[in-house]
Amino acid sequence: GQQLNQSPQSMFIQEGEDVSMNCTSSSIFNTWLWYKQDPGEGPVLLIALYKAGELTSNGRLTAQFGITRKDSFLNISASIPSDVGIYFCAGQTAGGNEKLTFGTGTRLTIIP
Amino acid sequence: NAGVMQNPRHLVRRRGQEARLRCSPMKGHSHVYWYRQLPEEGLKFMVYLQKENIIDESGMPKERFSAEFPKEGPSILRIQQVVRGDSAAYFCASSPPSSGYEQYFGPGTRLTVT
Numbered sequence: 001g002q003q004l005n006q007s008p009q010s011m012f013i014q015e016g017e018d019v020s021m022n023c024t025s026s027s028i029f030n031t032w033l034w035y036k037q038d039p040g041e042g043p044v045l046l047i048a049l050y051k052a053g054e055l056t057s058n059g060r061l062t063a064q065f066g067i068t069r070k071d072s073f074l075n076i077s078a079s080i081p082s083d084v085g086i087y088f089c090a091g092q093t094a095g096g097n098e099k100l101t102f103g104t105g106t107r108l109t110i111i112p
Numbered sequence: 113n114a115g116v117m118q119n120p121r122h123l124v125r126r127r128g129q130e131a132r133l134r135c136s137p138m139k140g141h142s143h144v145y146w147y148r149q150l151p152e153e154g155l156k157f158m159v160y161l162q163k164e165n166i167i168d169e170s171g172m173p174k175e176r177f178s179a180e181f182p183k184e185g186p187s188i189l190r191i192q193q194v195v196r197g198d199s200a201a202y203f204c205a206s207s208p209p210s211s212g213y214e215q216y217f218g219p220g221t222r223l224t225v226t
Contacts, residue, residue: 004154031213042116042203042217043155050213088154092213099145099168100205100215102154 004089004103012109019076021087021106029091032065032072033100037086046087047074076108084110114139116206116218117186124224131191131198133221137206144187145205145215146179155203161187194225 006023013019023032031050035043047058049065049072056063060077072089089103117136125131137144143162147155157171161181172179176194181187191198201222205215 033214035217040222042118042219045214045216048214090155099157099160099171100147100155101157102147104154 004091004101006087006089006103006106008106009104010107010109012111013079014111015079015081017079019079019083019108020073021075022071022073023089023091023103024071025091026070027093028069029093029101030069031092032063033090033092034061034063034072034074035088035090037088037105039085043088079108079110081110084108116141116204116216118204118218118221120221121219122222122224124226125194126226127195128193131194131223133189133191133202133204133223135187135189135204135206135218137187137204138208138216140208141206141216142209143207144181145207146187146189147203147205147217149201149203149220158189191223194223196225199223199225 004023004025033048034046036046037043046061047056047063052065052069053067054065062075064073087106090100092098116138119134145160146158148158149155159172159179160168164183176192178190201220203217203220205217207215
């Protein structure tokens, strides 16, 4: 089956630092989504990407859909305490109205 | 505009009992997806439904698990004769009829089997 590998698995940073994480796949995806999950809660949609090469921003978050359609990147600039949580990438193969395949997650911790 | 609603938030069942998990999609959404999450893992797809139809159940275990999304009322995920391995967080997501790219998740139901 399809697998999405995220790296790094965990990150420990200081407030104000920039963060980069990525997601790679063994097969092509036509839609990439990035979610954030807080403890005890459901995933919250951050950014959606629909075209290869697309670069999309949402406030301090920027995500890119890789040209090969097998990877995606998420960057967070000037991190703040509320950025703490687990970030998941997710992909769809056909695009729209189908299941999401989730990555393994990147746990972000901010050191005081 | 209320988001996806799930209840109960926490459910404790003894081995052999039945568990019923409910999901009400966002207003205007007619597509519902169920996912399961084990501790420290990502979400795994179980089943995708539209009103009165199961579209994709490729992630659903063949035995003891069933799902429905009736014409009226919430979507139900039913687990019969629960076992300890069923303990997990179960999340429901919904998407609008015109575009299913973006799925919005509920807060989840945490099932504990004792």
